[in-house]
Amino acid sequence: MQERQELSSARSALRRLPPVLAALQRLAVRFQLTEEYVLILTAVLVGIGAGVGAVLFRWLIRAVEWIGYDWFPALTAGWGRAYVVLVPAFGGLLVGLLVYYFAREAKGHGVPEVMEAVALRGGRIRPIVAVIKSLASSLCIGSGGSVGREGPIVQIGAALGSTVGQIFNLSDDRIRNLVACGAAGGIAATFNAPIAGVIFALEIILGEFSVGYFSTVVISSVTASVIGQAAFGDAPAFPVPIEYHIASVWEFALYPVLGVLAALVAVAFVRSLYWAEDRFEAWRSVPEWVQPAVGGGLLGVLALAYPSLTGITWERMPQIFNVGYDVIEATLANQGVFLAAVALLVLKLVATSLTLGSGGSGGVFAPSLFMGAMLGAAFGLLV
DSSP states (O other), X not given: OHHHHHHHHHHHHHHHHHHHHHHHHHHHHHTTOOHHHHHHHHHHHHHHHHXXXXXXXXXXXXXXXXXXXXXXXXXXXXXXXXXXXXXXXXXXXXXXXXXXXXXXXXXXXXXXXXXXHHHHSTTOOOXXXXXXXXXXXXXXXXXTOSOXXXXXXXXXXXXXXXXXXXXXXXXXXXXXXXXXXXXXXXXXXXHTOHHHXXXXXXXXXXXXXXXXXXXXXXXXXXXXXXXXXXXXXXXXXXXXXXXXXXXXXXXXXXXXXXXXXXXXXXXXXHHHHHHHHHHHHHOTTSOTTTHHHHHHHHHHHHHHHHHHHXXXXXXXXXXXXXXXXXXXXXXXXXXXXXXXXXXXXXXXHHHHHHHHHTTOBOBSXXXXXXXXXXXXXXXXXXX
């Protein structure tokens, strides 16, 4: 029921958006509003759009996940766990078709594509990118792809901001500003963190901290955060059930060691991801739009194999599938076993490299959090 209400609210808001844009455009001409006033109004609209987009995007992921891991397994109960291979492979095939034939920019993480648009094209992003990115990433994540939803929602919000700027025929600088507004709104609505959204947009997307950009980005981020809180509540992304206390001052000496280990894992992750991308790009005998299906199939084979290799069992969906936030929450509540944490870290690294290297659509932030959580759990159990 809640998901239906979220979808209904998102649809009605999206239907109202084009008439509102047209009305604002007429008002701007009639009352000769300055570009600054128009920018503030559009920043609010972009924030609303980013918030609604985040709600709709998460609903799409849930819908795809229900089809793939509840409805389809029940329909094919006699096939055993074949759905773990079939669902990611079919999801990958749909992703490949969408990206290849409609919007190549929707492939991959999302954030680098936004940064490229800001740096090279004055922030101009094709409007269709928001639609295709929403569909492709929700299919990839919902079908089990080992990627995150943060990168896609940044690109979706940024594409919306760029589209609004182009409708109002704003300058390149103003369009870049609205791109940052959309990116900030996406982060704010997803994590219930408006300040983090502002900092991310200014430092990562724009690459500069300017007073001229700051006010509109804050407006958009706060607006999207309010919509996100209305839909998802104001609970933190990761509730920590146990209060932590420093038992000894010597504990502080352990954190630099953990930081070095985290850096090594990050380097291994980046190199593994680039290696997988290079291998699939060099695999010219398989069409580009088919490669995500191959990656999804390999991901399913990995999921079937690792319980017998590691002793880690799963029921409905493997731990390395999807964003993995439920596994992080379980780890925060109960650290588990050292070898299991290490195994999940390595498996997640391989799974994400397969998903994105083959051409899947999704972000790297959630997998990075997953691997960091497993590393921290293993380190805590060890020391």
